[in-house]
Amino acid sequence: MENITYKYLGWLNLDNDFRDVFVRTKIRLLRNVADFPFPEQAGDVKKRTFLNKVEWLIKNNGFIKNFNFINFDKVPSFVRHSFWEKGILDYDAKDEGKGILINLNGDLSILINEDSHLKFQKIFPGFEINSSLTSLYNLEESMSEYFEYAFDPRLGYLNSYIDNIGLGIKITFWVHLVGVKQKGEIKNLFKSLKSSKLSIKGVFEEEDYTVGNLYEISLNEGLSSDDQLLSKLKKIVDKIVTKEREARDNLMKEKGIFIEDLAGKSLGLLKYSKILSFKGALELLFNIRLASSLNIFSISLKFIDTLSILIQPVHMQLRYKKGLTAQERDILRANLLREVFKSYKIN
Numbered sequence: 001m002e003n004i005t006y007k008y009l010g011w012l013n014l015d016n017d018f019r020d021v022f023v024r025t026k027i028r029l030l031r032n033v034a035d036f037p038f039p040e041q042a043g044d045v046k047k048r049t050f051l052n053k054v055e056w057l058i059k060n061n062g063f064i065k066n067f068n069f070i071n072f073d074k075v076p077s078f079v080r081h082s083f084w085e086k087g088i089l090d091y092d093a094k095d096e097g098k099g100i101l102i103n104l105n106g107d108l109s110i111l112i113n114e115d116s117h118l119k120f121q122k123i124f125p126g127f128e129i130n131s132s133l134t135s136l137y138n139l140e141e142s143m144s145e146y147f148e149y150a151f152d153p154r155l156g157y158l159n160s161y162i163d164n165i166g167l168g169i170k171i172t173f174w175v176h177l178v179g180v181k182q183k184g185e186i187k188n189l190f191k192s193l194k195s196s197k198l199s200i201k202g203v204f205e206e207e208d209y210t211v212g213n214l215y216e217i218s219l220n221e222g223l224s225s226d227d228q229l230l231s232k233l234k235k236i237v238d239k240i241v242t243k244e245r246e247a248r249d250n251l252m253k254e255k256g257i258f259i260e261d262l263a264g265k266s267l268g269l270l271k272y273s274k275i276l277s278f279k280g281a282l283e284l285l286f287n288i289r290l291a292s293s294l295n296i297f298s299i300s301l302k303f304i305d306t307l308s309i310l311i312q313p314v315h316m317q318l319r320y321k322k323g324l325t326a327q328e329r330d331i332l333r334a335n336l337l338r339e340v341f342k343s344y345k346i347n
Contacts, residue, residue, distance in 0.1 A: 004082055005310070005318040008106030012306050016126030018237065019301050020293035021244045023174040023214065024087055026123045029136050030116040030159050030168040031143075032150040039097075039113045040160035047097025047113045048073070054099070054112055057146055064101065064142060067109075071099045078314050085312040087123060087174075090114065108135055110143070116159055116168075118143060125305060127173070127237050129230060163220040169229065171219045174203060175240060178213040178290050179247030189243055193217065196236060204279055211279045212286030252294055263291035270341045275327075276334040281311050299344065307340065 016022075032038050036050050051071060058069050072080045073096055083089040083100065088109060102109040111119035120140050122132040150158040157168035164170065180186045190200050199218045202210030219236070251259055266287035269276075276284075289304045291297045309315060316329045316336075324332065 003318060003321070004079060005315055008083075008086060008088065008102060008104070009306065009309065010105035011107035011124050012302055012309075014107065014124045014126070014128075016124055016128040018241050019126035021175055021177075021241050022125070022127045022237075023176055023305060024123060024125050025127050025132075025174075026087070026121060026172045027129070027132050027136060028111075028122075028170045028172075029120040029140055030157070030164050030170060031118045031120065031140060032158060032160075033117045034148045034150045036117060038150075038160045039117060040115060042097075042113075044096040047095075050117060051097050051099050051112055054101075058101065061146070064139075067101045067103050069099065069101050073097065073099075078317065081314045082318060085314050086309055088121070090172075108139065110139065115161065116164070118147070125302070129233055133226070161220075167226070167229065169220075171233070173217045173240075175215050175217060175244075176213060176286060176289060177215055177240075177244055178286070179244045179251055181210075181213045182251055183247040185243065185247060189240070192239070193236065196232065198236070204282065206279055212282050212289075214282075214286060248290070248294060259291070259294065260296055262287055263296050266291075267297070267341065267344060270337045271344070272338065273334045275330045276337060277330050278312055278333065281333055281337060282308055285311075297344070307337075311336065 016025075033050070036042070037046050039047055042050075051073075055069055055071060058064065058067075070079070080089070080098075084091060086106065088100070088102065088106060089111070097113050099112045100109055101112070107123055109121045109123075111121060118140075120136045120143075122136055124132065152158055156166035157164075159165055159168055177186060177189070180189050193200060197219070201216050203214045203216050204211040217240075219233075266284040270281075270284050270288070285304055285308055288297060288299060289301060292299045292301055292304065310319065311333050313326075313329055316333055317324050319336075320332060
């Protein structure tokens with residue numbers, strides 16, 4: 001298979017609101033097909049049968065254009081893992097009978113045989129909801145011409161997990177909450193968010209520390225209407241953005257010299273380090289990300305967010321087209337970042 005290091009990352013160029021706080025958003029419609037066992041209950045044979053049916057449909061009907069179909073059973077494992085590092089897969093799915101339909105931009109896809117038969121997905125930086133839902137519903141409607149979805153008039157769309165019954169919508173945010181963390185306000189924010197039935201966890205954990213102050217917030221929306229969902233989302237997003245931006249502004253007023261010092265030291269380490277682990281490099285990049293959002297550096301958030309994907313282990317191996325030990329990756333990662341940042345200077 002052709003090199004996919006830089007493929008399916010066009011969504012990082014999208015320009016949406018609140019990108020300084022919302023690193024990425026994923027919206028998913030979870031749909032099961034009525035005449036097949038749900039993936040959580042089906043064995044590998046049944047899942048492969050359904051996957052083959054989708055593949056046949058794509059090849060013989062041509063109803064969905066400019067999408068690539070990938071059967072994960074037929075490609076090396078690093079291809080599947082690269083989709084996880086890009087943020088397109090929720091996890092590195094290792095069992096059989098799974099695949100993906102994905103557009104060339106990488107922002108719109110259909111995941112096949114994860115926790116539902118068909119997971120219609122939109123991924124983008126920042127936050128935007130209305131046109132994203134429209135894109136997903138249009139894609140879902142196209143598929144409904146060929147598959148009957150498992151639906152109950154009283155309960156809504158049926159799924160293996162009770163939280164997903166109803167609208168069958170799952171929304172996940174990656175948020176950069178360095179301000180509220182540094183101000184000691186993060187526990188109160190999380191407490192208020194959990195009262196809205198959100199789940200929260202660190203994206204990359206290091207013992208008791210969340211690397212880069214990067215958190216994943218998930219909402220499973222069940223028995224409610226689209227209007228209720230949109231209203232709830234607006235309140236959640238406004239609360240997160242307002243709290244984080246206020247905290248960052250206060251940090252700059254109270255400890256601006258320390259934020260500038262941290263940014264300068266992080267840039268220095270990126271420019272001169274000879275060995276960098278993924279988590280160590282990510283921490284430095286998100287220090288730069290904060291500085292950029294506060295206009296300390298003129299480095300685009302798109303650039304930082306793209307680098308945070310390309311420095312991950314599998315993408316490093318894809319870039320250099322060979323198997324690497326952990327130490328070799330750390331050395332080459334440092335080489336890459338030194339080259340990238342060598343021309344940047346502190347304002």
